Amino acid sequence: MTVNPRLGGTVSHGGTIPEAEGPQGGGGPPERAIAVLFFLVTVALVGATLFLSEQHFIDDPLAQAQRGDIAGLDEDSLILRGNLRRALDEVQDKAPRTTIKNLRLAPVSLDMTVRDSNGRQEIVRVDPAYRASTTDFGDSTDAGYPFSAINLSAPAKITKAVARRAGASTDDLDYMVLTESPGFGGGRESYGWSVFLKRDVPIARRQWQAAGNGSDVRKLGAPPRAVLRQQARQQRESRQLQKKIQARSRCFSRAKDAAGVQRCVARFD
Structure with a gap:
């Protein structure tokens, strides 16, 4: 055994000198491992943030509308009865105790002048x-019509009927407008819908109209079904009257005497 003057102790021949311990006593993790762990945590947080942001973008109705993901009778379309009811409630909350002057309805928007x-x-x-927003639009003496005039089921019903008759898809609906016009729908119906399809549909099949309750779907400008029925009835009555007049004239021409004329009068009066 020899003395090591630097260490102030003895060392056995053939032995090794132990390394001095660090300031932490050899207990802390290496700096490289800490850096790797920090990097992994950061990547995970960034990934989670991006995922949540992307999911919000996918589910957000406004983003869906901008992408064209809401159309026709899709689940989020305002054409559907329940969604339209909710949108009208928002209008009445924003502008209570009002009547309607104009109404324009599309799958992604409801615009009303109240x-x-x-x-x-x-x-x-x-x-x-x-979300409802308002813009001042001056004054008017026209009273407008009540919210109760809106048949909530009519827009979806009309959309299906128009798509079928136009040979188009319900997704081809652009917008529809509710108009107050006595007789628009024929008879007692005082409100009617004008319906407009997108430009992908040939112009000859792009514009339609219907009664306020969703019935009597027809080309824009065509007379209501009730008017057509009335015209048909008048034509039948006119033909019957003409036949009666012609038969009476033949009867008179064949009469031989006053008694024969009297018989014609009695027969056709």
């Missing part, structure tokens, strides 16, 4: 997320 009892008008717009 009027209060003082004549003040506002344009109310509801987006697919059911």
